[in-house]
Amino acid sequence: MASDGQDPQSSRAFVVSATAGDIARPRLLARLTAAMDEPWTLPVLSAPAGSGKTRLLVHWAHALDAHGDTAVVWWALQRGDMDLEPLRSALADVDDERLRESLARVAGSWSVETARALARSLRGAGRRIVVIIDDVHLVEDDRLAEMLTSFVNAVPGNGHVVLSGRGTRRVPLARRRIAGIALELDAKDLAFTPAEVRLFFRARDVSLSQGEITSVLRRTEGWATGLRLLELAALHDSFATVLPLRGDSPTVTDYFAEEVFADLDHELSDFLVLTSVPDSFTPRLASRLIGGAPAAGLIEQLIRLNVLISRNRDEPGWYHYHPLLREFLYARLKERGDAAVESLEKVTAEWFAAEQEHRLALTHATRSHDAQSMSLILRQCGMQLVLMGHACEVISATAGLPHSVLAEPSVQLLIASARLARGDASTAAALLDSSPPWPGDEGSAAVRQWRKGLELHIAVRRGGLTETLDRLELALDEVTGESQLDTYVFVQAAMAELYVGDLDRAGRFARLACDRAIASGAAAAELQAAAILNTAEFFRGRMGEVLRSGARLDQRWAELGTPDDSFYEVTRVWRYWVPFERMLVGDVDETLKVAAGIIESGAEPSIARGLRGMITLLGVDSAIDAHAAATALLDNLAPRADMPLPVHWYAMMSAFAVRAFDRLGERSLRDRFIVEIERAIGSTGDVFLLRAIAALHDQDFARARQALAPVLEGSSQCLLPASMVDAWLVAACLDVQSGHPDQAQVSLAFALALAEPEELVRRFADAGPVVARLLAARATPGSRGRFADCVRERLAAAGMLIDEELTRRERIVLSALSRNATLREIAQQEFISPNTVKTHVRNIYRKLGVSDREGVTAAALALGID
Numbered sequence: 001m002a003s004d005g006q007d008p009q010s011s012r013a014f015v016v017s018a019t020a021g022d023i024a025r026p027r028l029l030a031r032l033t034a035a036m037d038e039p040w041t042l043p044v045l046s047a048p049a050g051s052g053k054t055r056l057l058v059h060w061a062h063a064l065d066a067h068g069d070t071a072v073v074w075w076a077l078q079r080g081d082m083d084l085e086p087l088r089s090a091l092a093d094v095d096d097e098r099l100r101e102s103l104a105r106v107a108g109s110w111s112v113e114t115a116r117a118l119a120r121s122l123r124g125a126g127r128r129i130v131v132i133i134d135d136v137h138l139v140e141d142d143r144l145a146e147m148l149t150s151f152v153n154a155v156p157g158n159g160h161v162v163l164s165g166r167g168t169r170r171v172p173l174a175r176r177r178i179a180g181i182a183l184e185l186d187a188k189d190l191a192f193t194p195a196e197v198r199l200f201f202r203a204r205d206v207s208l209s210q211g212e213i214t215s216v217l218r219r220t221e222g223w224a225t226g227l228r229l230l231e232l233a234a235l236h237d238s239f240a241t242v243l244p245l246r247g248d249s250p251t252v253t254d255y256f257a258e259e260v261f262a263d264l265d266h267e268l269s270d271f272l273v274l275t276s277v278p279d280s281f282t283p284r285l286a287s288r289l290i291g292g293a294p295a296a297g298l299i300e301q302l303i304r305l306n307v308l309i310s311r312n313r314d315e316p317g318w319y320h321y322h323p324l325l326r327e328f329l330y331a332r333l334k335e336r337g338d339a340a341v342e343s344l345e346k347v348t349a350e351w352f353a354a355e356q357e358h359r360l361a362l363t364h365a366t367r368s369h370d371a372q373s374m375s376l377i378l379r380q381c382g383m384q385l386v387l388m389g390h391a392c393e394v395i396s397a398t399a400g401l402p403h404s405v406l407a408e409p410s411v412q413l414l415i416a417s418a419r420l421a422r423g424d425a426s427t428a429a430a431l432l433d434s435s436p437p438w439p440g441d442e443g444s445a446a447v448r449q450w451r452k453g454l455e456l457h458i459a460v461r462r463g464g465l466t467e468t469l470d471r472l473e474l475a476l477d478e479v480t481g482e483s484q485l486d487t488y489v490f491v492q493a494a495m496a497e498l499y500v501g502d503l504d505r506a507g508r509f510a511r512l513a514c515d516r517a518i519a520s521g522a523a524a525a526e527l528q529a530a531a532i533l534n535t536a537e538f539f540r541g542r543m544g545e546v547l548r549s550g551a552r553l554d555q556r557w558a559e560l561g562t563p564d565d566s567f568y569e570v571t572r573v574w575r576y577w578v579p580f581e582r583m584l585v586g587d588v589d590e591t592l593k594v595a596a597g598i599i600e601s602g603a604e605p606s607i608a609r610g611l612r613g614m615i616t617l618l619g620v621d622s623a624i625d626a627h628a629a630a631t632a633l634l635d636n637l638a639p640r641a642d643m644p645l646p647v648h649w650y651a652m653m654s655a656f657a658v659r660a661f662d663r664l665g666e667r668s669l670r671d672r673f674i675v676e677i678e679r680a681i682g683s684t685g686d687v688f689l690l691r692a693i694a695a696l697h698d699q700d701f702a703r704a705r706q707a708l709a710p711v712l713e714g715s716s717q718c719l720l721p722a723s724m725v726d727a728w729l730v731a732a733c734l735d736v737q738s739g740h741p742d743q744a745q746v747s748l749a750f751a752l753a754l755a756e757p758e759e760l761v762r763r764f765a766d767a768g769p770v771v772a773r774l775l776a777a778r779a780t781p782g783s784r785g786r787f788a789d790c791v792r793e794r795l796a797a798a799g800m801l802i803d804e805e806l807t808r809r810e811r812i813v814l815s816a817l818s819r820n821a822t823l824r825e826i827a828q829q830e831f832i833s834p835n836t837v838k839t840h841v842r843n844i845y846r847k848l849g850v851s852d853r854e855g856v857t858a859a860a861l862a863l864g865i866d
Contacts, residue, residue: 050225191222247327276329389524639680
């Protein structure tokens with residue numbers, strides 16, 4: 001290899017020395033080395049300025065030079081070069097006498113034939129010759145391009161050529177590409193990987209976290225010079241301060257001015273500046289930005305010149321500039337004055353609005369500072385963004401609006417909708433109150449529709465649903481033809497009806513909302529409508545359908561790009577609650593995990609409160625402080641007028657909660673809870689059931705029967721089908737207490753029959769030891785059947801039931817014990833020893849889970865043993 005110290009201005013045939021801080025890139029070096037052993041393979045490094053081409057080749061050249069059988073010749077082209085004389089001089093400097101003799105026979109005047117002769121002269125070398133030709137984009141003369149192409153094509157087998165530059169537009173490579181004998185490394189190949197970024201900064205004594213590496217790659221896209229510019233900026237400030245390096249910083253500005261703009265004519269430079277407004281653009285948008293002239297040719301020209309412009313990988317037909325270059329260009333645009341910037345922002349906003357790119361339209365409309373444009377875009381895109389789940393962006397975009405735009409009723413209503421979507425009902429209500437209710441302009445029908453949706457939405461958040469629905473009932477079916485507003489109203493109507501307990505009307509409005517949301521591409525509204533339908537099925541007790549429709553909802557959520565939506569997350573809670581009700585192993589933790597995520601989001605305070613109560617309920621048996629756990633249950637599960645939840649939710653949680661209060665020994669809090677539930681959902685069968693459960697626990701059997709009677713008779717309807725399962729289980733316990741074991745088995749049979757279709761096993765587990773004993777009697781009529789066996793198995797797996805039958809002799813001993821016979825009397829009666837009787841008694845206690853004579857008597861009654 002030629003000496004590193006050789007004068008670059010003489011032959012320019014030298015290899016640049018590696019510098020401190022350079023890192024080896026084995027994945028790329030291996031590809032270059034492998035190409036040497038592939039016949040006729042021409043490596044081409046074609047990438048924008050600063051991509052690390054030269055540094056990579058420096059490392060490779062030094063690695064090759066370390067092996068004595070290869071000589072590396074480096075030719076750095078310069079503007080104005082007319083022939084291959086610098087290359088011949090570089091070859092002559094190689095320490096190889098045979099090569100020098102071959103070179104001496106090459107004619108002095110340069111032509112295409114001379115170039116071929118120069119290539120053929122490499123055959124005389126005593127070792128392999130690697131020729132690196134750098135900056136080939138500087139070839140400007142057609143004659144030089146022909147000679148260079150002829151040289152490359154004529155290089156013999158012991159020679160290897162590498163071309164590097166910002167493009168090879170004058171060196172034709174199409175045939176090699178078609179034949180697959182060109183190894184091309186472009187900007188994407190040369191981009192630094194996360195591991196290489198870590199090594200790059202570690203070599204500079206800077207340790208980066210994974211988050212900082214992600215930030216670096218987001219800003220630089222792995223561009224080598226971007227990393228070095230960041231390093232330079234860090235010399236003047238702390239690394240944490242300069243991490244989000246901007247393209248309009250002095251260091252970056254100087255680089256782009258010298259390395260990018262210096263090589264471009266006025267037309268391309270102007271194109272770059274004018275098209276820097278959007279993050280990405282199509283040729284059609286670019287044409288609008290430059291005044292209507294064709295843009296496709298200019299874009300292709302920039303790509304050929306490797307000016308840090310790339311095609312978007314996931315969006316065919318879209319292009320974007322490197323983030324730092326775009327910021328540099330946008331700063332150049334600002335130098336032309338605010339009017340120029342705002343005009344282009346307005347053009348961009350209107351184009352995106354026409355393309356249904358609502359988020360981008362709103363972003364650029366806000367930047368335009370044009371009141372008319374902002375008002376227009378907000379009317380076109382604002383509500384759509386709320387329905388798509390981007391309420392935060394609407395709130396952010398409207399924060400800096402001029403007063404003239406903020407004063408418009410439609411803008412006020414939009415802000416209220418966005419605030420409500422993020423859980424801020426107070427601000428939304430204030431905005432609604434301050435907005436004129438029925439403006440007499442042409443948009444009054446739309447405004448009235450919007451106000452309906454807002455009133456319902458506020459009521460869902462703050463209460464007063466029944467009154468709001470009564471007032472708006474006749475107007476809820478009206479449509480304006482504006483799909484976004486109609487979707488919004490139908491979604492809120494569906495939510496309101498769900499909350500007050502009319503599941504049929506909730507389903508009808510949800511289907512109307514879903515159809516319109518799909519048609520208009522409102523992802524969040526579609527998910528919310530589907531979540532309402534899923535929840536309605538849950539409240540109807542159709543657990544299997546909840547799982548099936550939930551799976552479909554998951555698939556649709558993924559198709560929509562996994563938007564953040566709290567109502568969708570709630571349906572995931574249902575899907576984990578279903579296995580919890582069925583007592584399938586390993587589901588409680590998942591329920592808690594999903595519920596915690598909704599709570600932490602802060603978007604749904606009422607739902608979050610209910611979920612906190614559910615979490616407390618699931619963990620009540622492991623609570624250290626019983627009173628604190630009971631207080632938490634009351635605080636989070638008791639209804640609050642200002643934080644409403646669906647009445648079916650209260651009905652679903654209340655039976656579990658009442659039994660939890662009893663296990664915690666908090667009778668007064670339990671009774672207070674029942675009063676609050678009745679105030680919220682009315683005197684339904686579910687409330688009578690709660691009273692019966694409480695009275696049974698207090699051993700006030702007469703009051704328990706009195707409370708339960710209207711439920712079993714059907715005069716008081718239950719909201720939840722599962723409540724009837726609980727009712728018959730309470731009835732079975734009362735039957736045992738009154739000494740009617742046969743009737744207890746009948747009641748148990750009713751409960752099993754109602755629970756079987758949806759496998760509501762946990763109801764049996766929560767019902768207490770009497771039901772467990774009834775289930776233990778598999779030989780009795782009420783507990784025969786497949787589902788009874790399923791319940792027994794799951795209770796036994798949970799440690800709530802000893803899965804063993806009493807033997808014939810044990811049943812005889814149990815009968816005697818229930819009549820208060822002594823052990824000696826039993827031994828004499830059965831002609832067995834007292835020790836054998838003791839063994840039978842121990843087995844009976846173990847199998848029935850009892851510990852005293854009182855428990856034995858109750859068990860005998862439950863099993864129908866006289």
